[in-house]
Amino acid sequence: MNPAQDESRQKLEGFAAENEGGSCCSTSLRRPAQKFDNKSGLLALMGCTVDEDFKASDYLMESLTTPEIAKSDRPNDSAMCLAHGIKDPGRLLDGFGWKDLPKGSVIVDVGGGTGHVSMLLAKTHPQLKLVVQDRHQTIAHGRETKRVELQGHDFFDPQPPRDPPALYLLRFIVHDWADSYAAKILRRLREAAAPTTKLMLIERIIPYACKANDAEYRKSIPGTEDDSVVPKPLLQNLGVVNLNGYLAEIQRTLQEFDRLYAASGWKLVQVHKTKGLASQIIGAPA
Numbered sequence: 001m002n003p004a005q006d007e008s009r010q011k012l013e014g015f016a017a018e019n020e021g022g023s024c025c026s027t028s029l030r031r032p033a034q035k036f037d038n039k040s041g042l043l044a045l046m047g048c049t050v051d052e053d054f055k056a057s058d059y060l061m062e063s064l065t066t067p068e069i070a071k072s073d074r075p076n077d078s079a080m081c082l083a084h085g086i087k088d089p090g091r092l093l094d095g096f097g098w099k100d101l102p103k104g105s106v107i108v109d110v111g112g113g114t115g116h117v118s119m120l121l122a123k124t125h126p127q128l129k130l131v132v133q134d135r136h137q138t139i140a141h142g143r144e145t146k147r148v149e150l151q152g153h154d155f156f157d158p159q160p161p162r163d164p165p166a167l168y169l170l171r172f173i174v175h176d177w178a179d180s181y182a183a184k185i186l187r188r189l190r191e192a193a194a195p196t197t198k199l200m201l202i203e204r205i206i207p208y209a210c211k212a213n214d215a216e217y218r219k220s221i222p223g224t225e226d227d228s229v230v231p232k233p234l235l236q237n238l239g240v241v242n243l244n245g246y247l248a249e250i251q252r253t254l255q256e257f258d259r260l261y262a263a264s265g266w267k268l269v270q271v272h273k274t275k276g277l278a279s280q281i282i283g284a285p286a
């Protein structure tokens, strides 16, 4: 092993040791501004590439196809700012009528990480109660508040006993899972739902490559009118099939979401477009 290889190996070992010990997460939480002090630099590079750049690239299409900002040179209109909610963090949640939910309504944020989305909801809508569910290892890094409860739970298991919530929220969950797994996650929620419980997936709905002859179908689901702005001769989906191949994600079209809901006891009833790329795809018990 030459000296350069040896140095790389040592850096990688240091990186692994730090993560295994958990010091990276705890330091980040306690002193975020100092989280990379005295580190090899590899951590910062990974954070920048995976957490910042990858997320920004997901918003490139939006920044290039939204007429008001497509030619803008303002920093806040860049894909990076859109992706990280720098301009308007609430934009992640716009669309759905959160304020119309009655006082005390419970929302279960399934696969909610350490609770960043629920914290935002709790802050903007004081009448709501939030339950964040995620794997035990993840939830251990979160922090409870009076209105945000944290619960270690595997979403493939039956829901823990509780009164059925007003809404199950799954933001950026099912795009990681093929239909058979995604349907199992949704079926678990359906089993625990009341007739009034709603399901909300926040996901990107992939446009078809060509104009589809589906105007009648779209009329039956509010919020799904075709408002594509992609100019000819570009494909309507801007080559997103290619993107799926690279990222190994399972992004779905409207009809694929419809079928997923039907396979798990839900019915797709409405879509709210947000200012970001993702839509809020609302289901009700079938």
Ligand SMILES: C[S@@+](CC[C@H](N)C(=O)[O-])C[C@H]1O[C@@H](n2cnc3c(N)ncnc32)[C@H](O)[C@@H]1O
Pocket (backbone or CB within 6 Å): 110, 111, 112, 113, 114, 117, 133, 134, 135, 138, 153, 154, 155, 156, 170, 171, 172, 173
């Ligand atoms: C792409 S992240 C989305 C996180 C969050 N909903 C958001 O919008 O930022 C997927 C989440 O699913 C969680 N997850 C993965 N497998 C899980 C499982 N079997 N049970 C519960 N949560 C799981 C991960 O820990 C992670 O927090």
